[in-house]
Amino acid sequence: MTLLITIFAAVFVTYKWYRSKDDSLQLAPLMFMFWGASLMWMVDAIFEYIELRGEYFMQSPADMLNDAFLGLAVVALALIIWVVRMLITDPKGKVRAALKKQAK
Numbered sequence: 001m002t003l004l005i006t007i008f009a010a011v012f013v014t015y016k017w018y019r020s021k022d023d024s025l026q027l028a029p030l031m032f033m034f035w036g037a038s039l040m041w042m043v044d045a046i047f048e049y050i051e052l053r054g055e056y057f058m059q060s061p062a063d064m065l066n067d068a069f070l071g072l073a074v075v076a077l078a079l080i081i082w083v084v085r086m087l088i089t090d091p092k093g094k095v096r097a098a099l100k101k102q103a104k
Contacts, residue, residue, distance in 0.1 A: 001064055003041035005071030009078075010034035024091050026082075033078040041071075 013034055017027035049056045059067075090096055 001067035002071035002074065003038065003045055005068065006034055006037040006041055006074060009075045010038050026086060026089065026091060029085060030078060030082040033081065034075075037074050037078065 010031065013027055013031045016025075017031050020027060087095055
């Protein structure tokens, strides 16, 4: 489930990045975070399959739910990192303008 969730997130962000006219949202770092996580989970799945063989496909519902929560946590963490990066770099200058307005 972690692999599927991160691949769906990576494909969605890649599509949005490819279709965007400008780079104001700075989607490239988020896209690379999701593809990196997908690659990590792919390697994990390969090695787990080598270890378990046929049992790999017979996971309990509790294990699948734990994997789903982990996948959602990875996506949430990447989104948090992206938002913090956006607030720090402030590509449109909105945070800077709000701070100047508040200081007056």
